[in-house]
Amino acid sequence: MQEPRRCRELGIVVGTMPTGPLNAVTDVPGVRVGHTTLVEGDSIRTGVTAIVPDQLTDRRSLPAGLFVGNGHGKMVGSTQVAELGEIETPVVLTATLSTFRAADGLLTYMLGQPGREAAESLNPVVAETNDGFLSDIRARPVREEHVLGALAEASGGLPAEGAVGAGTGTTALGFKAGIGTSSRLATTSRGTVTVGVLVQANFSGVLQVSGVPVRPEQVGVPVPPPPSRPEPPGNSCVIVVATDGRLDARQLGRVARRAVFAMGRVGSDFAGGSGDYGLAFSTAGVETPNVPESDLEPIFAVVLEAVEEALLNSLFMARTTAGFKGRVKYAVPHDRMLDLLRTHRVDLQA
Template sequence: MPNTDREAGARAWELGLVRGGLAPGPLNAITDVPGIRVGHSTVHRPPEVHSGVTALVPGEVAPGRPVPAGFFSGNGYGKLIGSTQIAELGVIETPLLLTSTLSAFRVADALVSWMLERPDCRETLSLNPVVGECNDGFLSDIRSRPVGEPEVRAALEGARCGPVAEGCVGGGTGLGALGFKAGMGTASRQVTLDGQPSTVGALVQANFGGVLRVGGRSFTPADLGVGQRREPPATEDGSCVVVVATDAPLDARQLARVARRSVFALARVGAGYGHGSGDYGIALSTGDGRPGVADGSLNPLFEGVLDAVEEAVLNSLLAATTTLGVRGHVLPGLPVDRLLARVRERG
């Protein structure tokens, strides 16, 4: 069921819902960062199952070719597999997968199997799979754990550069945020650091509570004339995993600073940061070996992270559609035309 009669594919930047002095990259997606590929695998058996997995692959990442990374937990009510080794060593050595809470462990096992089959992992005796999760149990039969090895392989092998599908797809299929149907979202910004051009991109798995904010103004479902057959989970519950990538040559400590800003950015769209919300940020660099960036020069990158994450969440809402789920639960799609009208009314 469509949620709007707006022009298909319109996103927050195009609709004027986000502002700022930094321009998006050509695709306005995390894949604007060189070396980043994204793939989705969706499990859709309505009304009982709405789930899936999303894979983010930085280059040819492997134990022998780790990628610098930083981690931040805004609220740790979640299961981000592999996070402690990221925090300790400042690298990731596998692709990063995003899925449903109770499927996370099957997904991690499948990722290990996929990695061990690679020729460059023939001698591998230890591996740190990185898997984030959000709870899609309001709309999907989460206890059936529908995401497993076939879906993981499909997402990994289908990972590509280029446009990234958003909304009800992959790890975002059964998710909702801020009272509306949400899911996967992405955006990017172009920045200049120490006179060198760089790109920063965000991929968001949006599933958190709060009240939607656009341009500093709040909009509840009731404000936009939206109802639902049953109440969604309490507004403080949910989760959000934000992945930020950049080609700026940052070290692990600096990337941890970037990861913090990715979680801070959720406040711009009205995140509640509640007791039951797992709010995580992971940042990684595909830098090409240039000299590092001084800490005092990072401000443009921080600004780009805030802008990209804000838009990525809005894009996840704009792309998602009303979904009827398990036990008659419904999450409404964001009525974009009504939102645009209300934004104009409020100046």
């Protein structure tokens, strides 16, 4: 069985902008990521992923922007984010039918935080994709302790990627996918701005790597016959963008929009049955100078690159997974994919 490798370990370099030290969302100071992975018997392949901004320890909220590419999904708390332009909790990702239990677990966590003893209203932000191909989604196995576990183990190191946490059972573009992350540094007139991205990939289309279509049959992956009652394409993608640049809610909404646009760079067909969400937030302190509108272009550029790379990492870091009803979803075979890229004269970095 092949070992998971990130884009750059495979010689695939996305774009031209520099990455942060970890090339991860945790390059944004104060942002931590934790997972709870649930693999039980032959039918449960799911979990929880938490993105935790430490700045919420001292602040009631952080500015945020939301963009809905296609709204066939569930995102608890989205209307308040859109209305007020802020998040007041960590962001939790899970499976579709576990969204609501996860939201209750996140509330338990927040109500237990110092300074929240008298809180009577909180807006938990929980998003999902549908991992029902590999996991018995109707079992709703995610419980409060799984959410609390992901929050408790969140760290600032390189997050685990691939088939972990909320990505344990997800698939994308014909292959096994999962969680992916990346980061970029943008140069603005106010200095360097760090942009970090984490994705939960679970959407349809034809994989594109460096502009080359990579179909399962081209790289030796078995393609099962279509079912007698085919399910609609789609099943969603959640993209969380963090930045230490001081952007307001409107600007962050523009950033979130570019994050969803970047799905097209890896081959998304933007199916009508998909829930494609971009959520961007800023960790910058109030003393940090505002990023002027004229400096948004380099930030837009790095968001596109970081999301593209994070989505590819979500695929290349995944392992072939068997699950519910004996179904199997195969990881992208690295060597065969690289051979295909070479035939198209893609410049792979040694």
